[in-house]
Every structure is written in structure tokens, then in C-alpha cells.
Amino acid sequence: MAGNNPNLKPMNLTLKVWRQKNNKAAGALETYKAENISPEMSFLEMLDVVNENLAHKGVDPIAFDHDCREGICGMCSLYINGRAHGPEQGTTTCQLHMRKFNDGDTIVIEPWRANAFPIHKDLSVDRSAFDRIQQAGGYVSVNTGGVPDANAIPIPKSIADKAFDAATCIGCGACVAACKNASAMLFVSAKVSQFAMLPQGKVEAKTRAENMVAQMDIEGFGACSNIGACAAECPVGISLENIAILNREYLGAKLTSQNV
């Protein structure tokens, strides 16, 4: 334990964790003790400690997704005490720290719930639907080489900044997990509006909006009810305005594109 704060005392917690052997098996919440947890641990480090203890007892460790542990790769998920990525706003699970909890707390940990995100095991889900949506049009069709000089097309700073804000989506799926309808609109809109704003992306903006929305529907995500839970739980603060942009891009595309 390190920080300069001697007042942080180790905590004992009760975890209720969703365990499910594989996609076909039935699952249930299991109860585990997490003892002697330092408030300075990250949430995932707390799970590491629990898993080490389980391993020593011969119990299969809890499977969960994680990778960069610095809030950028989007691999970590977890629905913690009824909230996507836990109680702290604007934070991925890997950046959530145990000082946000109190000694004696019971913490319920569930996987993202959406039929479009089938469970692999325990808390790990399959988010390949997101990749397929991107494959449907989340790109600018340029090959390597033969492109104009980077400064050939000036882009207003305000536009570039806004496009960047949309482009920071980490693809974690918290928007889907938090949405009452398991809708992927925030995710899809981030990419559509990023490209819709930039001159490079405008060229195929119509087809992109049409195809990405079509794929989103095929994957079985729900519709957007403008509830706003997605943006409220988004760890990187993707704005609801992107959904409005997607709506108008889609409507405009459907009414005016050459695709019948």
C-alpha cells in the first residue's frame, strides 16, 4: 500500500458474481468473499486477488475481459451494482478504484446483457457485432498510397475537434449494456458522425449511414428511445448529439441516395 493516505484501511467485501460455464450452459450468481482489499486497488486488481484465492482453493477463476487497464482499449466491461462500468461516471471498469466502495459492501457483478452480445463465459461477452457494424461502412474507401498531401484540404479546427470527440469511442459496449433497449445507436452514431463531419468521410457518407444502420438492425440491437443512459454511462463522454446526427444522416441518405 502506498499512497500518502494512512487512513485507508483494508476492506472486506461480499461479491455476487455471474458464473456461466459457456454460452450454452445456464448461469447463476455465486457469492464470494473478497478479503483484505486495499482501497487503492483497481476494481480488476481486486478481482485478480479473488481469482488467485479461488485458484489456490481449486475453484475455476472468474473469467472477465480486460487488457490495457488504462481506460482506452475498451476490452473491460462489467455491470457493477446495477451500473455499466460501476458507480463512477466517465470511468471504465479498469480505472474504477476500490476507494469508491466501503468496508462490508456487497457488490453485484454481471456481464453486459444484450442478445447481440452472447456470453462466452462468466463475465466475458462476444462483442463481434460491433466489428461487423464497422465492417459495413465504418471506413473511408481509400487504398494505401496515392492520397493527397495531408494539408491539401484544410478542416476548420472546430470541426476537427468535434470529429475527434466522436472518434474517441472505445467500443466497450457500455452504451448497449446501460440502454433499456440494448440499443447500439451511440456506438454507431459516433463513427457515422465522425466521418460525416470530415471532408474525407463525406464522399460516401450516405451509403455508410444506410449500411451501418442496416447491420445494426440485423445484429438485433434495440431501437433508440432517446433515454440518454448510454451517454450518461459512456466512459469517454460520447455525446447524444451524435445520435441526432446519425438520425439526420440516415433520413437524408434514405431520401436522396441512389441506393434503391
Next chain:
Amino acid sequence: MILDSKIPEGALAEKWEKHKFNVKLVNPANKRKYDVIVVGTGLAGASAAASLAELGYNVQAFCYQDSPRRAHSIAAQGGINAAKNYQNDGDSVFRLFYDTIKGGDYRAREANVYRLAQVSVDIIDQCVAQGVPFAREYGGLLANRSFGGAQVSRTFYARGQTGQQLLLGAYSALNRQIAYGKVKMYPRTEMLDLVMVDGKARGIITRNMVTGAIEKHSAHAVILATGGYGNVFFLSTNAMGCNATAAWRAHKKGAFFANPCFTQIHPTCIPVSGDYQSKLTLMSESLRNDGRVWVPKTKEMAERLRRNEIRVSDIKEEDRDYFLERKYPAFGNLVPRDVASRNAKLACDEGRGVGTTGLAVFLDFADAIKRDTQAKVAAKYGNLFDMYAKITGENPYETPMRIYPAVHYTMGGLWVDYNLQTTIPGLYATGECNFSDHGANRLGASALMQGLADGYFVIPYTIGDYLAQMPAARVETSHPAFEEAENNVRGMINRLLSINGTKTVDEYHKELGLLMWDYCGMARNAEGLKYAKGKIRELREDFWKNVKVMGVNEEFNQTLEKAGRVADFLELGELMVDDALNRNESCGGHFREEYQTPENEALRDDANYAYVAAWEYTGPNAPSNLHKEDLKFENVKLTQRSYK
């Protein structure tokens, strides 16, 4: 075997142009007859896979993450260098080349580095065309910032998330080819062995991390873009899953491993806070522009601080030691990464470190806040301060940050020639996975540049040269070589699962990491390295007797995945130690305590060590063979770095 780097003849500036003309081409109609495997989908892998598919090759791409978008390139913060000279401040291809060679302490190949600087300008064009939202000026043109080791502003950036934006650009190009059916993507799939047929790389064996299925994939060439091996140290700024397995198993099949001891320790990371720590988080180097690094002057005071008997504010100005400013008046807090890291370690070794572990130094913004107001400091570094507060629970505007160096990047890797081909024909290595263009120390904002240069602009040419000279006939996966490799993989997995010992994989990994950090980290010496070698061997032996890996192969089994990776780290760690022991000089990230100037600076030995150390695997527990590739410097003059 004599290493042939295949550097083209001619003047430095003309080598690449000439080489591009001289390489053989595969006719457009024939490209569809060739299959290429790309392992890893970070900047180097995704860019290569997309570019090769665009050319018409059939690509199979693999990554261990659940999506190619999550490769650890995504975590790069600062930026990407390019010799665009948009700022009219005297930048040029030659200057970028020169800075990179010098920054790498003269342990990189001139021709490769020059090519890197040449194609750097194309990378920026390519990324902008893909819709990467780089930072811009009010006039709508691209913005630049300056970075360590350079006197010009050549770094392009997208706030503090440049790696993310570049990776998403490459990911989008990859997605487009997946949609066209030219790339078959295998996420959550780990390469476990290389398949060789008639001495050539012809495929790989993989494990599906969801079902456990062991699968065979055949191709005409294999590209490894699997990143670095910083996780040998257990704690690093790498992602948890970053591993050396693909590269290491290729090494065991005959690919030489070059300069494994060259690891970069980044000075500004959030310190370790306890033994449960799983990973270290980097704070951008830019913080050293305004933050002042210090520790208490005396050991006694540091001890009282650590025991919380006094507070930071109780330490008077004259009792603080701003050691970088004191020792390097010219560069002050802005000395290069290796120098800053080493001095922090020195202060902590003297018992003057802070934080309860004593393994941290202060990075203090009090002066900057007094001078510029808190609002201005927040405007510059707000997001970094927020991140620090989130992780440590402390307010860095009020109390100084605590920082400590951490393993960040590995300059060593698979040895490759000018074509990025390893010593195995048909096996290529790109990005951090190869021993790279950074010599003994990488400059900031150069990793992204190299990854994309290799993938977008080098490998598409050089791999064509190889494929054009081989028949298009495919090797069936029923070939005995595939069977044999598959059996080896299954054998290793079964061995791991059958031990059922008492120590967990993480316990071994932590122990190895600590050994590596203590004896093959920021400072090394012969005695410590020899000790570490013995200890690693013991640990490895124990691992294979006593490791506890539960479950079966035919399931989602994260412990099994980790066990295979740690088994490889336990071998690679020893090679790193061997290499560090062999290199009797100090250069860049490799600091041998026996070889330093009277002022404790790195002392290079150009007469005896201006070479790439490429190691050949000879068998389990057998000493590796050293092959030397001499480095010739015809365009730069070798000098001693000084930052006084």
C-alpha cells in the same frame, strides 16, 4: 550463418527508391493466388493486412483480443513523428534520420532508419485520407508539437490519444478489406507455433481462445506484428495480454532474436502502490516541461515522510533536492528518458524515495501553478491530472505527483533484414516485434511512425519480392509439418494442464518480473545478471514441476492462456540476461554499472560493440549462439551524448 542485412547499394537517400525498383513484382492477376498470414492487428499488423489485401493478396489476420481495434497501439498517447517540415523550422528527412540514429545511441541500421524517415511523410497523408482527426490550427491546417530528443516540431497528434486514432484508422482500412472478403479475421485467436515446410515459413498453429480449438492455417508467407515483450517484467505499461509467444516460438523455429536486452524504461509513470499491482500507467513525458522532479535531501527526512510523520509541505525549500536540475543544469528536468529514469532510481536507492514503498520521486507543479495560475496548468495537462487523481485518489494540484520509472517499450525483437524478413525465409516481423529502427533507445513519437511505416509502406513492397520468386501452389494443412507442429502445441498444453501443482501462473510471473526488474532493469551489472540467470533457470524448472493450471483446453481458459505465455517469458528472460551480460558497454536503455563515465553517464564502446547481437536458439536449456551484424555508420558521426 552470416547475417545478410540485404541493405541496397548506393547513396543513403537513394537506397529505398532503387530497391523499390529492383524488387520483383507479383502480377496483379497472380496476387490472388498468394495467401499471407498476419499475426497481430496493432498499427503494424492492421496496416500490413489492409495494404496487402488492397493489393490483392488473400490475408488471414489474427489477434488475441476480442477485436482488432483493441491492440495495445491504442494506448499510445503523445504523437507520431513525420519529417513534413510544415512548421518551416528546419526539419527534413535527414534531420529525422539523424535524430533517430543519435537518440538510439548509434545502435540502429542507417539504411532502415533513413527509409523510416522517408516514408514518415506518407503516413500522415494516408491517415488524414482515412479520416483520422489530427489536431489542427485555426487555419484548418495540421498542428504539430515538439517532443524529446528533437529540436523541431514534427510530432502530429490527436490530443492525448494519437495511438487510438491511428489504430482506428488502420482498423477501418482492415474492416473494409474484411467486408470485401480479402481479409479473413480471427479475433480471440492466439498463435502458438510456426509451421515450416522445406525451411520456409508456411503457416501457423493457433488456439481459439473461446472454444480451445487448435487450428492449422497455411499460407505463402507469415508476418508477425505481435508487439514487444515488456511483460517479461510482469509490471509494465503494456496491456495485460501483451506477450512474446508468437515471436518466441518463431525464434525457437530458427528466427534469430536481436538485442533482447534493449528495453526502454519510461521515467514518468504512476508508482507501484502494492503487491497486488497488475499494471503500470504512463503519464505523458510532456509533464516534465512544467513539473520539477525532487526528493528530500536526506534519507532521514524521506523516512519520516514515508511514515507519515511529516507532510510534504513540512519540507522546506532548502531541504529539497531537485536532482535533475542540480546535475544537468543545461537540460534540467527535460533530460532524455533513460537519464531521467536512472537518476530517479539512484535517488530511491539512496533511501530518499517517497510514498510508502519509497519507490517514487515527486513531480511538483507548485512553481508552475504559482507562475502561470492553476487554470493555465489545467488547460495544458488537465486530462493527465484527472487520470492521476482517478488512480491515486490524490489531487495533484495540491500535493506533488509521485512518479517512478516503468518498463514501456522493447527495442529488441526478431532480427530482420532490410526487407523486414527474419532469418526464416517467408517469415517477416514488423513494428515493435522486430528489433527495429530505434537502436538502444527509442525517441518519443517514433513507435507509431515505425509501426505504420512497416505496415503501410515497406512490407507491401518487400513481401512481393519474396512471393514473386515462389510457386503459387498451396501447402495443405494435412502436410506432416502441420501435423507435427500441432502435436507440439497440444503436447505443451497437455503438459501444462497435467502438472496440477501449488503455485499459480501469476506467482511465477511476478517472481520472474521482480528478478528482471532488479537485475536486468534500469541498471545492470555482471554479478547481478549472472545471479539472475541462475534464478531464472531455477524458477523455470520449478514452473514446469509445480505450476497450477486448472480446467481443460476445450474451453475459455484464461489461466491456460497465461501459462503458455509465462512459460515463454521464462525462457526469453534468460536470453535478455545473456544479451545484457554479453554487451559490455552502456548504451541507451542498456546501462551496465561497470561501464559509466565518472559523472555516471552511459559509456559506449563503439570499437567492440557497434553491432546487433542476434541470438540463435539451439535447444532447451542450451546456450544460444551469438551472431553479430556489424553496424556501419557512413553518414553520421558517433558522439558521446551529453546533457550537462
Next chain:
Amino acid sequence: MSWFAKTFSSTIGRKIVMSITGLFLCSFLVIHLIGNFQLFKDDGGAAFNVYSHFMGHNPVIRVLEFVLLAGFVFHIWDAVALTRRNKAARSVGYAMNRPQDNSNWSSRNMGLLGTVILVFLIIHLYNFFLPTKTGGLDKVMVDGMMIDNLYIRVAESFKIWWYVALYVISMIALAYHLVHGFQSAFQTLGLNHKKYTPAIKTLGYVFSVLVCLGFASMPLYFFLFK
């Protein structure tokens, strides 16, 4: 499927239909409310009865009635289709869920609120609209013309306590439905701008409260003061 059918069976397409019909129904509410203010005229119901006779016999209004019906039908049809889809998107729910931490109650319960409004609508039509079509109302002479005395029916109905209560509760539901629905419609139509969206949201609140207060005031007025 034609591009048109594809568009309006997509999730966004259906939402666009919901928002256009929703805004159209909002405009109907305004007309309906203004007309109904005739109830407050202290003339024994003459003005109200003339107004309702006009509404029931003007050919333009009669045509618009069908447009209005279509508005309701599409709004409800797509609501049902989307709700079914949304429910199907998550067949296993969370054991612990705290949506109150990230969203408004009304935005999450539009279906429930809409159902309350629909039930009200059926009762409302059965009681007031249907009799004008089936001749179930008393007649009254106004300006030399015998017309339905809808006013008497309204006045009598609004003397029944549970009927008044039903109206008031339904108007509260409508208000909550509109608070989310009004601004949500603009969002769905792609109108989100930092200059105008705050104004739209304020307008939505004011609109929802005023319209529903206006409607609720009628039964309360009759119940308490007549």
C-alpha cells in the same frame, strides 16, 4: 422490399415515424384544447355545441379526422413494433439494475405512459365521440338549428368523481409522456444543436405542462364549480 418499406421498417425509420406522428398529435392537442375552451363560456353550452357541431360536420375536418386516426395508428403501431423489438434485444435482464442513476423515469416508461393514454382515449371516445356518430345524444336548438347537446353530456360526466379522477391521472400521464416525447421527437429528426436544443427542451416542458393543465382544468372546473 422497396427502399421505402426498408427505410420505415428500420429502427431509425420507425422512430422517425413515431416522432413525426407524435409532433402531429401535439398539434392536434393544441387545436383540441383551444376548441374545448368553449366549455368555460357561461352560455349554457351554446358555443361549445356549435363548435362541436362544426367539428363533426365540416368536410375538411372530417377528412382530417382520418389523418388524425392514421397518426394515432402509426404512432401506436410503431410503438408496439419497437417495444417488442427492444424487449427481444435483452431476454436476460440484470439481477441488479440502477437506471435511476443515469436516466429519467418518464423516458424509460413511454410505453407504460402511452398505454395509460390509450386506455383513456378509448374511454374518452366511447363517452363523447361515439355518441355524436350514433345519435345517442340529446338535441338542442341553437340559432334555429337542432344539433347534438354534447355540452350536457360533458357537464354530467364531469360530475362523476371517478371520471374526473381518470381524466386528471391521464393528463398527468400525458404530461410525462410529452415531457420526454416532445424534445425526443426533435432529437430523432436530427435536430440537436447547442443553440436551439435547450430552447426546445424548455418549450417541451412548458408545452407539456400547459396543455395538460388546460385539459385537466375542464373536468375539475365542472366538478368543483358547476
